[in-house]
Amino acid sequence: QVQLVQSGAEVKKPGASVKVSCKVSGYTLTKLSIHWVRQAPGKGLEWMGGFDRDNDDTMYAEKFQGRVTMTEDTSTDTAYMDLSSLRSEDTAVYYCTSMGADDAFDIWGQGTMVTVSS
Amino acid sequence: SYELTQPPSVSVSPGQTASITCSGDKLGNKYACWYQQKPGQSPVLVIYQDTKRPSGIPERFSGSNSGNTATLTISGTQAMDEADYYCQAWDSSSDFYVFGTGTKVTVL
Numbered sequence: 121q122v123q124l125v126q127s128g129a130e131v132k133k134p135g136a137s138v139k140v141s142c143k144v145s146g147y148t149l150t151k152l153s154i155h156w157v158r159q160a161p162g163k164g165l166e167w168m169g170g171f172d173r174d175n176d177d178t179m180y181a182e183k184f185q186g187r188v189t190m191t192e193d194t195s196t197d198t199a200y201m202d203l204s205s206l207r208s209e210d211t212a213v214y215y216c217t218s219m220g221a222d223d224a225f226d227i228w229g230q231g232t233m234v235t236v237s238s
Numbered sequence: 239s240y241e242l243t244q245p246p247s248v249s250v251s252p253g254q255t256a257s258i259t260c261s262g263d264k265l266g267n268k269y270a271c272w273y274q275q276k277p278g279q280s281p282v283l284v285i286y287q288d289t290k291r292p293s294g295i296p297e298r299f300s301g302s303n304s305g306n307t308a309t310l311t312i313s314g315t316q317a318m319d320e321a322d323y324y325c326q327a328w329d330s331s332s333d334f335y336v337f338g339t340g341t342k343v344t345v346l
Binding site: 166167170181215217220222225226228229 | 239269273281282292332334335337339340
């Protein structure tokens with residue numbers, strides 16, 4: 121059974137960076153396309169970007185371009201999302217999720233709460 | 239940028255049918271999928287490629303997509319179906335994924 125296990129909650133000051141990890145369990149990262157979605161408190165889901173395994177290309181939502189970097193360590197089956205220049209509006213739960221062959225996000229991590237506060 | 243619009247809330251009585259709409263320009267030309275999210279939990283895929291149900295999703299969940307509107311239908315709604323629901327599609331012109339604004343389903 122494939123699982124995505126994320127790192128724990130983070131508290132950061134404005135202007136800092138945060139790196140959230142997403143470890144693949146029960147499968148291999150190289151066969152998955154990992155994307156990142158965030159959800160601010162009381163708000164909806166927001167796609168941030170992800171890796172297209174078929175095209176070997178990383179896509180970033182326009183809103184986050186220049187501020188987000190998504191990487192992988194295939195030796196440990198772990199994906200990472202690095203968000204810089206944090207501001208209070210970045211306070212949210214960050215999810216990693218896998219885009220399946222069914223053109224949908226079919227597996228989700230448990231979420232990582234990132235709080236940005238001075 | 240491409241947008242998907244949903245009604246903020248839908249109320250339904252137990253055993254009745256709930257319909258949740260998702261509107262977007264020429265949405266019928268794209269694949270739509272739907273996610274259920276209960277408080278404090280991660281989203282769960284309930285419909286993909288407009289009409290298909292993943293393994294383990296009850297038959298009372300069904301979907302359709304035509305024109306500018308995709309619809310998620312919950313037949314014989316149960317109390318456990320009370321949740322937020324989000325539609326999602328891929329915008330080929332920008333190569334971006336988009337989520338709908340979300341609908342809170344209340345089972346009265």
